[in-house]
Amino acid sequence: MQELEERIQSEGTVKAGDVLKVDAFLNHQCDVRLFDRMGAAWAKHFAGKHITKILTIEASGIGIACVAAQHFGNVPVVFAKKAQSINLDGDQYTTTVYSFTKQKEFPVIVSKKYLNAGDHVLLIDDFLANGKALRGLIDLCKAAGATVEGIGIAVEKGFQGGGDALRADGYDVDSLAIVESMDPGTGEITFRH
């Protein structure tokens, strides 16, 4: 998606440790008109797929998924929680995920009420790096007997390999920008096309 690549080039910064900072528009301050166009792009890619639910993970995927849902017939958006809460009752599907930016392991929890066998799920997230977050969401879908119809990602860091491993496993991963390389010294960012 050319618009997203241009925003990354003009507003993104490359940090040490393979971190791309795009919090001016994607995952701190949110450009909802951009999110809307990202939703439209995923709707075009996944046209013809029967999607009954969007599943994402706290925190940064939530806003993007909610805006994107409007392009999928306003299907419900469920987000996996990364902490137990007195607000979480009843049976739950749980797994654990190592968080790239927080550098620690989190529980990942979805109430059994909100993910079911028979659901056809689109996974949405802001970033795909090593694929840990998505593998966790896929595990939750498997536990529920739900079908993963596809994966919509805003920014994939292709050089970290998580996306290619998911594609090799047969998942339809639509990343709107795939960073091929980025250099914290010069700030140069290149994209895969």
Ligand SMILES: O=P(O)(O)OC[C@H]1O[C@H](OP(=O)(O)OP(=O)(O)O)[C@H](O)[C@@H]1O
């Ligand atoms: O492919 P991976 O290696 O799993 O990296 C991608 C994940 O990392 C970020 O989550 P993180 O927990 O770092 O931050 P967040 O709370 O802002 O979503 C991002 O939102 C993805 O969920």
Ligand SMILES: O=c1[nH]c(=O)c2nc[nH]c2[nH]1
């Ligand atoms: O803002 C972010 N920048 C990144 O490089 C990244 N990788 C995973 N999750 C991420 N979030």
